[in-house]
Amino acid sequence: MKKYFVISALGKDRPGIVHELSKAILDSGCNVEDSRMTVLGGEFALILMVSGHWGAITRLERQLPPLEKKLELTIVSKHTEPRANAQDRVPYTVDVVAMDHPGIVHEVADFFASRDINIEELGTWTYPAAHTGTAMFSLNLTVSIPAGVHIGRLRDEFTGFCDNLNLDATIEPSRH
Structure with a gap:
């Protein structure tokens, strides 16, 4: 069953952040479903939603603390559900x-x-x-x-x- 996980990251901008984060997502077996990334002032800001089976999401969760330290980012994450279609x-x-x-x-x-x-x-x-x-x-x-x-x-x-x-x-x- 597909699970969803939201990750928010903030830190000093420099080349390679997206590469490292996307590699961790790929290596864990997850997929990026939706994302927004920008540079505000000298800061890099990202929010993304990934999907994967529960084991892949768990692997990704375990990678976040060392990645946060390595990339000198503040990372916040949360389990979520897919967005409901707003028919009306x-x-x-x-x-x-x-x-x-x-x-x-x-x-x-x-x-x-x-x-x-x-x-x-x-x-x-x-x-x-x-x-x-x-x-x-x-x-x-x-x-x-x-x-x-x-x-x-x-x-x-x-x-x-x-x-x-x-x-x-x-x-x-x-x-x-």
Whole structure:
């Protein structure tokens, strides 16, 4: 029976971390099902879900403490279940761009949470605007909208919300 295991790792970025972690997963007989990896500042951050039979997951669990020490990472792991299919939810992609200022993520998250809309993925970054160098902020979300929500009304509410905060935004059906 297939088991699932989530691993989170954080540490100083350097070449070879993904190689070492993926080798441990392969050597244990597990498979990477889903993952997100990035470098934030000088830190490497990873979260991944692996699958395997119980013996493979146990072998991987035993490899983590020495790997944590060898790679100078903080590793946290947890057994989990496969994600249930949300039959009554429809995925949408939300993109927001604005001049950078504190609170954008919180305000957008509050908009969706107050409507029982789950944020599935979130990515943000800052960059200088062309020509002026003004600090800009970009936010990309994948949200799961309950099937009963009237999307036209939600889009109108979101557009008004963004106009009030001086945010440029789109909300479109997800393509993945």
